[in-house]
Amino acid sequence: MLEYQDYILTEFNIVLLSSIAILIFLIVLLIFEASKIRSKFGMEEEDIEHRLDLLRHLVGAGKAYLFIADKEGAVVDINPDIQSLMGLEPNQLYGKDLGIFTEDTPGSNVESLWQVLRDKKLPFHLQLRGAWKNGEEFMETAEIRPLLAENSIVGFVVSRIGSTDGEGQSAEGSEELEKAYAKEQVIVESIGDGVIVTDAVADIVMMNKAAREILDTQESEIGKSIYEILQLEDENSAMLLPQYHPLAEALEDERRVMSRSYYIVRNDFTRISLAVTASPVIVDDGIVGGVIVFRDITKEKDIDRAKTEFVSLASHQLRTPLTTISWYTELLSGAGSDNLTDEQRNYLDVIYDGNQRMIGLVNALLNVSRLELGTFIIEPEPTKVQDLIMSVLRDVQPSVEEKQHEIAFNSEEEMPEINLDPRLMRMIIQNLLTNAIKYTPDKGKITIDLSRHYPDLILKVSDNGFGIPINQQDRIFTKLFRADNVLSKNTEGTGLGLYIVKSVLDRAGGNIWFESEEGKGTTFYVTIPLEGMKAKSGTKTLS
Amino acid sequence: MMPKILVVEDMEAIRQAITAALAKAGYNVLQAKDGAEGLEIAFLEHPELILVDIIMPEVDGIEMVKRLRDDDWGKTASVMMLTNVEDSDKIVAVQKYHVYDYLVKSNWELDDVVEHIKNKLKAATEENS
Numbered sequence: 001m002l003e004y005q006d007y008i009l010t011e012f013n014i015v016l017l018s019s020i021a022i023l024i025f026l027i028v029l030l031i032f033e034a035s036k037i038r039s040k041f042g043m044e045e046e047d048i049e050h051r052l053d054l055l056r057h058l059v060g061a062g063k064a065y066l067f068i069a070d071k072e073g074a075v076v077d078i079n080p081d082i083q084s085l086m087g088l089e090p091n092q093l094y095g096k097d098l099g100i101f102t103e104d105t106p107g108s109n110v111e112s113l114w115q116v117l118r119d120k121k122l123p124f125h126l127q128l129r130g131a132w133k134n135g136e137e138f139m140e141t142a143e144i145r146p147l148l149a150e151n152s153i154v155g156f157v158v159s160r161i162g163s164t165d166g167e168g169q170s171a172e173g174s175e176e177l178e179k180a181y182a183k184e185q186v187i188v189e190s191i192g193d194g195v196i197v198t199d200a201v202a203d204i205v206m207m208n209k210a211a212r213e214i215l216d217t218q219e220s221e222i223g224k225s226i227y228e229i230l231q232l233e234d235e236n237s238a239m240l241l242p243q244y245h246p247l248a249e250a251l252e253d254e255r256r257v258m259s260r261s262y263y264i265v266r267n268d269f270t271r272i273s274l275a276v277t278a279s280p281v282i283v284d285d286g287i288v289g290g291v292i293v294f295r296d297i298t299k300e301k302d303i304d305r306a307k308t309e310f311v312s313l314a315s316h317q318l319r320t321p322l323t324t325i326s327w328y329t330e331l332l333s334g335a336g337s338d339n340l341t342d343e344q345r346n347y348l349d350v351i352y353d354g355n356q357r358m359i360g361l362v363n364a365l366l367n368v369s370r371l372e373l374g375t376f377i378i379e380p381e382p383t384k385v386q387d388l389i390m391s392v393l394r395d396v397q398p399s400v401e402e403k404q405h406e407i408a409f410n411s412e413e414e415m416p417e418i419n420l421d422p423r424l425m426r427m428i429i430q431n432l433l434t435n436a437i438k439y440t441p442d443k444g445k446i447t448i449d450l451s452r453h454y455p456d457l458i459l460k461v462s463d464n465g466f467g468i469p470i471n472q473q474d475r476i477f478t479k480l481f482r483a484d485n486v487l488s489k490n491t492e493g494t495g496l497g498l499y500i501v502k503s504v505l506d507r508a509g510g511n512i513w514f515e516s517e518e519g520k521g522t523t524f525y526v527t528i529p530l531e532g533m534k535a536k537s538g539t540k541t542l543s
Numbered sequence: 544m545m546p547k548i549l550v551v552e553d554m555e556a557i558r559q560a561i562t563a564a565l566a567k568a569g570y571n572v573l574q575a576k577d578g579a580e581g582l583e584i585a586f587l588e589h590p591e592l593i594l595v596d597i598i599m600p601e602v603d604g605i606e607m608v609k610r611l612r613d614d615d616w617g618k619t620a621s622v623m624m625l626t627n628v629e630d631s632d633k634i635v636a637v638q639k640y641h642v643y644d645y646l647v648k649s650n651w652e653l654d655d656v657v658e659h660i661k662n663k664l665k666a667a668t669e670e671n672s
Contacts, residue, residue: 319627319649320554327560327653334654359649377631 066128066142067158073098073114076155087133098144098158121146121153128158193295200287202226202247214274214296216266226292232274233263235374246278247290254280254287260297272298305373312369315362322362325355357492364496367542368479371503378424378508378536382417385425385450385457392429396437404443411450418457419532424504427542431497432461432524438493439486440465440521456511457530462523468516476514477502485518501526504542508533546591546664549573551581551607552625553599557648561594561625564653568661578602582610589616592664595642597626597633605633608640621667625656 068077075093083089117124123145131137147155188195194211198204207220207229221229227242234240242248246257260275275297281289329352333345340348370376389409400407436446440463449460468476468483475481480495498512505512509529516522548570552558555576562572573588575581578595579602585593593611597604604624611617623644624637634645644663646656 316628319647320557323627323648324554324556324560326649327557327564330653331560331563362649 067093067098068147069098069156069158071153071155073156086130098156117144117146117156118153121148193293196226196230196292197281198226198247198290198292200251200289202245202251202290204229205289211294214266214272214294215264216268226290230292230294231264232276233265233271235261235263237263237271246276247292250278250280250292251287251290254282256280260301262294272296273301308369308372311365312373315366315369318362319359322355322359326352326359329355361494361496364494364500367500368496368503370542371500371507376536376542378421378504378533380419380421380533380535383420383422383425384415384417385420385459386411386415388422388426389429389448389450392426392433395430396433399434399437400446403437403440405437405440405446406444407446407448409448409450412452415450415452416530418528418530420528421508421533424508424533424542425528428501428504428526429459431501432459432526435497435524436461436463436465436522439463452530453527455530456527459526459528460523461526462521464521467518467520467522468514469518473514473516477512500542507536545569545571547571547573547588548660549575549581549585549588549590549593551575551578551593551599551604552596553577554596557596560653561656564657565660568657570660578604578607578610581607585611585617585620586614589620591667592621592623592660594623594625594660597624597628605636608637608642612640621663623660623663 066079066082067075070076074095074097078088078093123143128142129137142158145157145159146153147157188197188206189208191208192210194214195206195208196204196211197206202225204221204224204226206222212218212220215229217229226247227245230245230247232240232245240262243252246259246262249255250257257278258276260273262274262276263271264274265271273296274294276292276294278290278292280287281291329348333340333348333352367376389411393407393409433446433448440446444464446461446463449458449462451458451460466485466489469485472481472483476483477498479499481499482493482495486493502512504510505526505528510533511527512524514522514524548565550558550561550565550572552561552574553576558574558576562574565572573584573590575584577599581593581595582602584590595604595607599607602610604626608622611620611622622637622640622642623646624642625646625648626633627648629645629647637645644659646659648656651659
């Protein structure tokens with residue numbers, strides 16, 4: 001019995017392969033006979049066009065068709081070879097519903113598959129059942145593909161897909177395909193980072209071993225939403241809403257999203273830190289899915305944290321001896337200093353200045369550690385930025401006079417109070433202004449402009465100083481970086497100021513950039529939303 | 544008579560410096576090397592102002608302020624923190640005990656500290672009179 005079936009199937013294969021040739025012949029014939037057909041059968045021109053369209057689709061699909069149905073699913077054409085194999089007269093099938101050949105298989109409901117087909121206009125596979133003319137029943141895997149005209153369904157094509165019975169050329173081809181697919185599967189499975197692949201609506205289609213390990217799950221969770229399986233939290237243990245999920249952002253904005261500040265709570269209730277990269281999968285300008293790659297960086301973060309905490313602790317400890325030096329030099333040059341020679345007084349000033357710089361450095365290091373630990377606070381309150389600028393100008397007056405700079409401050413009149421953290425804003429202004437003073441040769445010109453450019457407040461600080469070399473401009477906001485041209489002229493400065501300013505602005509919702517030409521000068525721009533800085537709770541203020 | 548000021552500070556060098564500056568300004572300065580000693584002297588002498596460091600052995604600055612506020616005289620005593628830690632949880636902790644002056648030593652010149660104390664005592668005297 002089995003042999004007989006095999007024989008039938010082989011015959012079936014040969015018949016189907018030859019039907020492609022028949023189809024091409026049919027097309028030529030149809031085009032050639034189009035006008036005749038019309039007069040003979042009284043067909044409307046539209047109908048012919050429609051049939052031609054169908055045939056073009058079939059040839060394009062590269063598959064031998066079994067049936068063609070209209071948009072209601074009623075059979076309008078049958079492959080002649082199938083007709084003869086099934087011993088059917090065309091009239092017996094025309095107009096019948098395709099559903100008579102289809103049946104539910106485990107895990108798939110034909111009715112719902114049709115619904116998906118109609119909604120998404122994508123082909124699906126199902127089991128086709130029927131009987132040969134000798135009464136033998138057959139089961140075949142077939143593909144049902146919608147025929148589209150201007151993106152609406154005009155009909156369906158049912159075609160047989162490659163058999164897996166190991167016979168014939170097409171079977172070998174599909175075996176190779178399967179091997180290639182299996183190889184890809186193994187590669188993805190073996191990647192050391194967690195990899196989850198989703199479809200365009202973020203439902204999981206694949207999850208590798210590392211992903212299962214990181215998430216502490218045995219299941220591959222296929223079909224579930226990524227938002228349910230990879231529930232991310234932020235630094236403050238607040239659950240990320242689905243729309244802020246990196247994959248949602250990647251799919252929405254069609255861009256890669258990377259971050260190291262996500263956390264998850266595993267099934268065993270341990271909280272781990274993840275580095276996440278989410279990317280959209282784009283084919284022919286359309287998003288077909290997403291890939292999210294992640295790895296556990298809890299240990300790296302712990303080390304980083306320990307380092308930063310050490311800096312914080314060491315800096316606090318350093319403050320005590322620095323205070324001692326500062327206060328005793330002050331005492332020495334104060335009471336009883338009448339007995340000091342000018343030279344001795346000068347030495348004391350040098351000690352005092354050096355110590356002040358060390359205090360400044362310790363303060364900067366503490367600020368950096370607070371920024372990096374995320375423990376600093378932003379406390380916005382209604383503030384007059386002009387007043388802050390005036391107050392900084394008073395502070396820097398001595399160094400401006402010493403270098404004989406000319407400073408101008410222009411502000412829009414009627415500038416409203418803005419909701420920002422005055423300490424942080426003062427620090428930003430102070431940094432930019434002292435840099436301008438420090439890195440401009442004597443008798444320089446420094447200009448501060450304050451204006452509104454909806455939706456931002458713009459602070460502009462420009463000088464005609466040394467400028468920043470073009471090849472180092474991209475590193476100006478990095479920690480401990482100092483440009484070559486100022487290193488040779490001025491050894492002061494910590495390389496932390498602009499890093500701190502940028503970090504603060506990043507967290508406060510502001511922005512900073514600059515224009516600079518070596519030897520001509522630099523202009524820094526700072527923007528802060530007119531609606532105010534973003535508040536941030538924490539445990540430390542910046543000094 | 545010039546007001547009495549109690550300096551509670553474990554680092555001797557720092558304690559001596561602030562004592563010298565205050566004495567030069569004419570104040571009557573008392574010294575304590577930790578919180579426990581500070582409380583003892585405070586309850587005995589009732590100084591017009593107490594300067595308190597935070598990190599000290601045995602009884603630290605915050606604990607000292609807490610115990611001070613439990614005392615009938617101490618609950619309204621004038622206190623100023625003079626420290627090198629500036630965590631906002633510490634600042635908030637002492638505010639709970641009605642201490643609103645919080646000076647970071649390394650960021651203040653000695654002269655300015657003395658000036659600040661003068662102003663505070665002056666304001667307190669005007670309030671009382």
